[in-house]
Amino acid sequence: MNLKKFTLALFTLTLILMLSTVGLAAEVDLRIYHLNDVHARIEADDYAGSIGYAKVATLLKQARREKENVMFLDAGDTFHGQTIANINQGAAVVYLLNLMQLDAMAIGNHDFNYGQQRLSELAEIANFPLLSANLNRIDGSMIDFKKDFIIKQYGDLKVGVFGLSTPETAYKTHPKNVEGLIFRDPVTTARKMVAQLSDKVDVIIAVTHLGISEGSKYTSKKVAAEVPGIDLIVDGHSHNLLPHGMMVNDTLIVQTGEYSKNLGYVDLTINNGQVTNKTANLIPEEETKSVKADYLISTVIERINRANELITSQVVGSTAVELDGAREHVRTGETNLGNLITDAMKAKLDTDVAITNGGGIRASIDQGQITQGEVISVLPFGNTAMAIQISGADLKAALEHGVSEYPAHEGLFPQISGIKFTFKGDAPVGERVQEVWVNGKLLDPAAQYTVATNDFMKAGGDGYTMFSQAPVVKEVGGLEEVLMDYIAEHSPIKPAVEDRIIVK
Template structure:
């Protein structure tokens, strides 16, 4: 039987039956007399007992070309990362190094300026075994991936003719309009006789995360369908199956609550975690830049964060009997930090990789250290840790929108119609502008070409479109994307434009109002809107930009941003508050104040004063005289009844005023009637008994 340290049988029936038979055989042989075994000199009892193999899989996700070590950010750099992998391989030669995608793209200037070749070279030298493709591997289009990226990797593949393809797996990437895979679906690696299968899938959101023009010939299908299809296909070829998915949860944490949230989240990734075939033994995820070492339904589910700060680690033990039948004994998981408390690499850097990094730094310094402008303070992306939250307004997002608007109004290189509004997508912002001088010594507040390039590393062009006010509202509504890995993408908006919104509203009902320079946006009027070519083509899910054709201005976003910085003496962080959360309680202060003041004042003063004075003075004098005469004269006919009622009647009027004497008299009459009925009944009983005696 195949078991793991997390759960009971998850393997295929084939493997379970094989393992069970092996253990049954070994158990039966234990009952064979030792003399008989000894008589056969070729029989070794130890040979029938299963041997075990320990395998280690270490992984990264969302490296994004962070090849330089960064103690402040707690990043080991490429040499620190590869150094860690090699140290772990020295401890256990049965080690595989894998990635869950986005190895390149959205990189720092050092790698970006050379189209990420320093990053690919570092990973190739580091022995990266298998990787799934990430959405940023498509930044320059599918043709760039197949014609440049894969061949570059291939030079490090040795005898493996498919090495380049093994580093760009994509089981749910299909040729347009077909179910024919456009990329390799899986890779198998053999370690000490044990075969490990790796399936690669990518978030279907990729369709909206890269320029549509670059992926016109492919499409992205359902991950869960692809995983289960391929897992069934390779089940009889492998001993262990690992899913590498460029998709992930939106939360971080190692506690049970976080893992429960991940398991239950209503997203494609949640469905993948819950529905992946039992043949999948572990899931290494990416894309959302979160940290979670979870075990969900007995299966490890991990993500390392991003930029090589951590390694995911799977410790796998597989047993093999003398018949060659294998079974998964256990699989444990953890996250391994790659920097120490001071942020320095925790393992000795790999010297050959460091040489690659040093060359890239030298080249980038020449290209990128030129100052291009000055800022007055930090200009940051959204989130408590800048860049962590794309669902909130940020000074960086608004500033880049301001740059776009300037580039299509006052920029000398622009010859088109002046724009009214500009938008910037948060996913296109990949770094912050920090006031403090960097380690190249440019000085406080100085922005270099490299720093400006790191903010927008995708080399998009600027576009303009003629959109109606209704189109603009649709675009703003598309910021809310429930069910996606990132449920909200907050657009940066340019100066002069503002809107109010309700966060928790039904789809299409978030935006309450929009204004431009203080005037209401007319749903039927047309406005010239600037953005970048990525979202102009419907990227990041902002498909309403396609409601009207867009014009390519020929301006590069980076070039326009650099020129904006150069033409302004000092650039301030763009103010927040262009997007204002609508508060429904605002119209209610007046009705709340008046009713509270008037009703509270009158009932509290008047009723308390008058009833207290009158009942105490008047009722005590008048009622005392009347009840004493009336009740005393009438009940006199009844023997002994008048004495006690007359005495008890006096205090009653002093407790309640005026007409409350009436209920008191009624109660006394009711009592007399009840007494009379009792006497009649008693008389009847006595009469009956006397008759019986007679």
């Protein structure tokens, strides 16, 4: 009997230990690192507060040594925006992300800036997929540069990742770049993706370029609110900083701000196929001061810069003041850099007025010498400058449209020359602009005015549809060339804010 009792006790203990072991094996941890809206700011930059890819690579390598399951995602607007990438049309960024073992990237609106053909070429050399489930061709044919989703496996854990791109891409890149494409409703698409993935994976992640801006119709918040079953949304587009994420129903939404100023990470705990815990954190640039830059990434960046230096280091002039191109300033009010750019456009094209979208201004310039590289960083989109002719009524309509999303930081906000206007920021949309003067005289709705603008806006970009049918009366070279010539002729420059735009 004693032997039987001992045997039974031993069997019971063994069973308990086996069950305990099964329980431990069923619990899995997954860490997801993420970036968004880097806009090719891949170098460490104390002025901009950018961590840079070399230090991000070090942090990723450390995590992969210490943790069993690590994923790295990018939420888009990555390939374009700085000279280091623009000169080689995004190839530098792709090569670096290949070395950093990026798992997947959402396609952002500015990732189309080199055109569809170039995006296809970048997808060819990328070791990671470009994701956008709601992107289709109007004619139904296949798109070779994107996938709808991927499934990653970590041991027995299966993770589904699908992508969504903002429908605003139709007018937040040059319309020529997205000819023949359609961006379908992200909410409807997300429902289909969840239905398709839910019985195949344990975790569903959406990597999205939608944003949470109040000025956007489709946001990641809307997707999370209306589509159950998404465990995590790694988001971009609106450049928001979400230090510990945002919970909407049972979905965690994360963003890192912009320009690699922060590296985000999310820790998920999965137990028996269910996500039981999720936490979000950021590693800000100031916490990476002691992080050693990865040697390989640093070397590659150095070689790219050396190749570009012959072009970018040429000095075009100087400025006696800092030129303010900060995103939050050029998208909500007049800045001295906005005035400088539009003054240059107006002078070059000899027009009554000039107007450019604040979203087209992508950087500031320090006081002192100005190089070609700095100008290209300010105006990285390769737009051309042109003059159109429109009525005073359409000109006022353009200004109304430009302030329609204020105070949201939207790229359609106008920077102007030859015009002064007042508007009420809290008035109903369409009734905000109060008074408009053109070269000191009240605007005449029936008069015809010549307007210097860029080809993006002329094509209806940023929603400026009132420009799309206007006749072109003159066209010159690239917008960055126009600015360089103006700086060279007027150096040292000292543009100021002149109350061209007054908020009441």
